Amino acid sequence: MAGPVVVVDDHRLVAGPLVTVLTPLLAGHGFTLRPLATSVAACLASGPPGLAVCDVILETGLSGAEAVKALVAHRWRVLLISGYAPEEQTLDAIAAGAAGYVEKSEDAAGLVAAVRAVDADGLHLSAALAAMFYADLRRRPLPSGAELAAGDLRVLRACVQGEPLGRAARGCGLTLGQAREAVARIFAAAVARRQQHQLTPRELEVVRLVGCEHLSTAAAARRLFVSIDTANTHLRSIRRKYHLVHPEAPRNLPQRTAAQLWARELNLC
Numbered sequence: 001m002a003g004p005v006v007v008v009d010d011h012r013l014v015a016g017p018l019v020t021v022l023t024p025l026l027a028g029h030g031f032t033l034r035p036l037a038t039s040v041a042a043c044l045a046s047g048p049p050g051l052a053v054c055d056v057i058l059e060t061g062l063s064g065a066e067a068v069k070a071l072v073a074h075r076w077r078v079l080l081i082s083g084y085a086p087e088e089q090t091l092d093a094i095a096a097g098a099a100g101y102v103e104k105s106e107d108a109a110g111l112v113a114a115v116r117a118v119d120a121d122g123l124h125l126s127a128a129l130a131a132m133f134y135a136d137l138r139r140r141p142l143p144s145g146a147e148l149a150a151g152d153l154r155v156l157r158a159c160v161q162g163e164p165l166g167r168a169a170r171g172c173g174l175t176l177g178q179a180r181e182a183v184a185r186i187f188a189a190a191v192a193r194r195q196q197h198q199l200t201p202r203e204l205e206v207v208r209l210v211g212c213e214h215l216s217t218a219a220a221a222r223r224l225f226v227s228i229d230t231a232n233t234h235l236r237s238i239r240r241k242y243h244l245v246h247p248e249a250p251r252n253l254p255q256r257t258a259a260q261l262w263a264r265e266l267n268l269c
Helices: 012-027 040-044 064-073 087-095 108-121 127-139 150-160 165-171 176-195 201-212 217-224 228-245 255-265
Strands: 004-008 051-055 077-082 100-103
Touching: 004 012, 004 040, 012 108, 040 051, 040 064, 051 064, 051 108, 064 077, 064 087, 077 087, 077 108, 087 100, 087 127, 087 176, 087 255, 100 108, 100 127, 127 150, 127 176, 150 165, 150 176, 165 176, 201 217, 201 228, 201 255, 217 228, 228 255
Parallel strands: 004 051, 051 077, 077 100
Antiparallel strands: none
16 A cells, blocks of 8 residues: 655754665665655645654644644544654644654654654554553543553553563554554544544633743633633633643643643743
8 A cells, every 4th residue: 555655854964864765774674755745735735645754843835633634634644753742742642643753862763663654554653652551541531431441451561661662562462453453542542532622722812822922811812802710711721631631730720821831831932
C-alpha cells in the first residue's frame, strides 16, 4: 500500500536535509517522497493524498490539531514529528486524527519504520508517544468501564520502555495481531481522554486574549462582545478544568494565571 509521502515542515534547514536522507530510504520500501511542503496548503496542493510527516508546530498557516484536521479531512494520514512541541499540544494533535508521533531526534531508520507502520497498520506507537499517553492516563483517567484493560496497559508500558511491537506482544503473551488491536484501543482511549475537560472554542479564545495578549477581563469581554460576567464565567470554567487536569495546582490559583498556564501548555501564543 506504499504511496506518496510529504514532509510538512517550515524549518528548511532541518527539513531539507531530512528529505534528502529519506528519499532513497523510503524508495527502497516502495514509497515516493514528494518535495518538501512548508505548509498544510502546500501539502494538499502536492497531489493525491498520501502520508504527511508533519511538524506539530508550523509557523505558516494551520498548525497543531488544526493542521491535522485539515489533512485528515482531505484523506491524508498524518505522522507527527517535533523537536520541542509541548506535550498537551501534541496530544491534542493526536486526538485530531494523527496516526503517530516521532521525535525529530529519531534517526532516519526509525522514522522510516514509523512511516511503514502507519502505512501498514494505520497507527504507530513510539516510545515517546507511549510515554505521553501514560502520563495523560494519570492526568485524565477515564470513567470506570471505559479505562484501558490490564492487557492493554501492559502493551502500553512495554512501548514506553521502547519495545518494538513484536517484542512487546511476545512479552505480554499476545500475538502481533492482538498487540495491534491493543494499540488501537490505546489510541482510542487517548482520544477519549482529550475530550475530557477539553477547553471549548470560546474558552480557547479567552485563554488567547488573557494568557497571550494579557488583556484585562473587561478588555477581553469587549473583544468578544460579551459581558464581563460572561467572561468571568469562562475564566472560572478554564480554572476548574485546569484543576481537574492538574490536581496538584494550588486551590487558590488565580483565574488569569490558569489561563496563562493553559496558553503555555497548549502553545497558543
